[in-house]
Amino acid sequence: MNRPGLDGNPLELTPGWFNDLFETIGIDAEVKGLTAKAIGTGQIGENVRFVFDYARKGEGAPDTLVGKFPSGSEASLATAQMLGHYKREVMFYRTFPKVAGKITPGAFYTDYDEATNRFALIMEDMAPSEQGDQLKGCSVAEAELALASAAILHAAYWQDESLDQHDWLQGTDAAPPPALTPEQVAGLWAGFKERYKAQLTSDVIEVGDLYASSLPRWSEAHEGPFALTHNDFRLDNMLFGKPGAPKPIALVDWQTAAKGAPANDVAYFIGAGLTREERPKHEKSLLRYYHDRLTEAGVTSYSFSDLYDDYRWFSFYGMSVAFGAAMLVKQTERGDEMFLTMLRRHAAQARDNDALVLLT
Missing domain, CATH: 3.30.200.20 (Phosphorylase Kinase; domain 1)
Structure with missing residues (x-):
């Protein structure tokens, strides 16, 4: 061949x-x-x-x-x-x-x-499945499908030290240091602010500035369970099944797979996957749904309280994905709109969950 x-x-x-x-x-x-x-x-x-x-x-x-x-x-x-x-x-x-x-x-x-x-x-081919729409957001039913898949993913290799054998998997003991240092990621925020300054409000800039200045500590300070994670767990990387589709949902784009914090995927998905208006109405119930599915899959050592603490911590992660990707990949009209929408939603997520105090 x-x-x-x-x-x-x-x-x-x-x-x-x-x-x-x-x-x-x-x-x-x-x-x-x-x-x-x-x-x-x-x-x-x-x-x-x-x-x-x-x-x-x-x-x-x-x-x-x-x-x-x-x-x-x-x-x-x-x-x-x-x-x-x-x-x-x-x-x-x-x-x-x-x-x-x-x-x-x-x-x-x-x-x-x-x-x-x-x-x-x-x-x-997952046709006639339909790709999720990061801009439009998703329904609660679609969010539950995504979070049930997250529980399957995370439970499969929960606290599994065999992940450290893989030098190509981000975050493992065998992997090289990240290609971008926290300081370099913070520099991408500075470039993003300059490029999109006309489209950023002061409240979003405040969250971004605080997060960027805290990145070196934020990236090292968290302690908690690890698992196999997707790390770009968002609607555009999900195919939702329609009648005749092979699966009710399929997750794609595993280019950022990692040994990481399970709550990172969850916070990233909920923060950007639901609209600013809908997320506060369903946030806690969706977290409960994920936690129940994780427990059913055999993970019994992770309390809901610990999950919520980790969720607050990782509510900032989607901001770095948004401004980092915007500055590193080809610029498109839809890409600009998507990254700005994600950034705004994650800034609101951090504020609504009183997460800014974690950075001070």
């Missing part, structure tokens, strides 16, 4: 390549034609849907597949290489069968080339 995304344009993949793939993985089928179409608006990677026309279609042969490949943006490529995004996503699918395929699309093929930082991921 040649290596799509590594040695050619994925939009030009041939029936022969997929026939080789199906033979390799044990699917009895012969593709005679296909169409390939770019989908989505990924900031770090490009996605393509492949629709097959078969000469022979055996059991298990998919009507469609989705491939993920490197970004066409030089800025995004540089960011992905600096932060290890492409290698990490491929290795996640190869390493964690307790969650990969269960709360994610199934992976048919993964490839990564260390020398060139090129990658390819061929996945189950």
Whole structure:
């Protein structure tokens, strides 16, 4: 097999390549034609849907597949290489069968080339699932689906020291130091403020300034349970099932997977996933829902009180994702709107939960 995304344009993949793939993985089928179409608006990677026309279609042969490949943006490529995004996503699918395929699309093929930082991921197509909309926000029912998946993810490797074996997984004992220091992240906030100053209100700037000045201590001071975490656990990375979809929800974009604090995913999702008006109405009940699912999955050593304390602490995390990503990936109109919306929602989340006192 040649290596799509590594040695050619994925939009030009041939029936022969997929026939080789199906033979390799044990699917009895012969593709005679296909169409390939770019989908989505990924900031770090490009996605393509492949629709097959078969000469022979055996059991298990998919009507469609989705491939993920490197970004066409030089800025995004540089960011992905600096932060290890492409290698990490491929290795996640190869390493964690307790969650990969269960709360994610199934992976048919993964490839990564260390020398060139090129990658390819061929996945189950989740159509007719619909991608969550970070700007619109989600319903309580959708939030519960997401948080139930978070509980599955976190419980699978709760306090599991085997995570430290993986040098490609962020936050492990074997991993190199983060590519960006807390001081550098704080510098991104300064650049963000300058670029978007006309769109930032004084209350948001106050929270951002306090958080940025506290980043060195904030990033080191927290103590609590660890697990396998997503670290970009937000609506745009979730596919919600519609009638006929393979799963009720599937989580994608595992480029930031880490050994981290479970409450980080939860605070990040709730803070940006619900609108400013809806979050305060449902915040505590959603936290209870997640905690109940975590307990059902066998995690009994983490009290709700501890969860809420950690939730307050990590209410700031989404701000650094918003202003950091805005300054590091290709700039788009929707990206600007999304990052500003996330930033505002997380600033309000921190204020509403009296989290600013944790930074002083």
